[in-house]
Amino acid sequence: MNNCIFGRSLPLQASSPTARPAKARPSVPAPSPLPQPPGPFNGAAEGEPGAGAVPNALSGASLPGGWRQRPVSEAGGGRRGRGGRRRRWQRAGTHAAPRPTWPAALPSLAAAATARCPLTSGVSVCCCLFILFLFLSELTGFITTEIVNELYVDDPDKDSGGKIDVSLNISLPNLHCELVGLDIQDEMGRHEVGHIDNSMKIPLNNGVGCRFEGQFSINKVPGNFHVSTHSATAQPQNPDMTHVIHKLSFGDTLQVHNVHGAFNALGGADRLTSNPLASHDYILKIVPTVYEDKSGKQQFSYQYTVANKEYVAYSHTGRIIPAIWFRYDLSPITVKYTERRQPLYRFITTICAIIGGTFTVAGILDSCIFTASEAWKKIQLGKMH
Known part of the structure; x- marks a missing residue:
């Protein structure tokens, strides 16, 4: 059988349909070295000896008995291959979907930021207007002379x-x-x-x-x-x-x-x-x-x-x-x-309390709104599926 990597056919050793892997970890025959195009998956980029070595050539390929091989970086489990990388064995169709790489994750991050931006902007504008109103009120009270009688x-x-x-x-x-x-x-x-x-x-x-x-x-x-x-x-x-x-x-x-x-x-x-x-x-x-x-x-x-x-x-x-x-x-x-007239220190203390309290409440409110929005989206997606 052949495995296609980067558009090239890689010959694999045929096995009997009745062959079953032993309980112990099976040994994998080394693939024939092929010339590889320059890229992040050749042997030199992975730090393995030999420019022609292809340590990832069998990653995700079907092996005798329905097993697949994929490299793992976490400690423990699997057999250590060349270059210090560990290999883990899984049956075909049971392996987890690979995590998206950074370029693939950009659209989802952008969508999340776009969804959160209107909420954050609306709360920020309301907070600024509220702070301005309270500031002008306190400034008017500070400037105005108070008449106290006794x-x-x-x-x-x-x-x-x-x-x-x-x-x-x-x-x-x-x-x-x-x-x-x-x-x-x-x-x-x-x-x-x-x-x-x-x-x-x-x-x-x-x-x-x-x-x-x-x-x-x-x-x-x-x-x-x-x-x-x-x-x-x-x-x-x-x-x-x-x-x-x-x-x-x-x-x-x-x-x-x-x-x-x-x-x-x-x-x-x-x-x-x-x-x-x-x-x-x-x-x-x-x-x-x-x-x-x-x-x-x-x-x-x-x-x-x-x-x-x-x-x-x-x-x-x-x-x-x-x-x-x-x-x-x-x-x-x-x-x-x-x-x-109201003392200056009292006016400054009041203004600081207004700004700090408003932003604290705004942060809590923004988090609650965003959490509720995300929960609603999940509910809607669950109904669709």
Whole structure:
């Protein structure tokens, strides 16, 4: 019988059809040396003596008794042939399929890489977008100044001498300026009628009305200040106390947009439709407020709550002259606002945690998706076969 290797016919020793190999490993007759073309399977390439030797000539060839011979490189088993190679014997049709060489495996590797590439790319894009979103969120929080408030019992402005600055701006459109005056009194015995320091009267409606603007100080004790005609030399018969309050504030004016407090709670109060002969009582609860910026500079202001009532007062002598009363009392609780910004080390730590955690989760997710995809492919191939 002949065996074809590289397109050449190689004569093999014929054997009887009834011949059977012994239990021991049979000896194989050496093939006749033939000239071989240059290549990786000649004797010289395998390191065997003699350029004409063909150690692989019978690899996979049918031998007497249905045996095949193939070279093996693993230790143990088979007979060692020339050049230190071992030969193992198997019956024809029972040997395992040879493993694909590197050039033959390239298409399968490329197919696996192509199948995995879309999954990896999709997960990577999602991770990058997620990291970008979290990074911008943290950057915005780092740049933005945070306002923290707290409450405590204390007098924050101890250097004020026990005084509170007041700013009042009110219009009385139906009362002449010579009749308008400001009176101040408190529980410390202060009683001042017709206060004129740091005040100004502006005529309205061709002198029919008046706008009063004034800045003054009050003591840090319960008391009141009121706009009335008490300081006028001649009292009007029917004074009209309808009014509009433009501004009433205590302490420093805070120019801070992030702090929303009742620093001018009566600003815009309109009582033009009220009874002209009625008195107006505004009961104020003043709350000390401190604002501290990032540099540590403090501003002292006051918020207040307000309740009001309107009435016409009478006594045994007749109707009492109406007035606009501002009765105040101070709260022992102080509100403090402090500007704070997130420390740089905390921002860096958060960014590192975001990146590391996102990539860790992305790796686990990518592995799970790819494993599920491969399992699904195997199931589909099994159904097809």
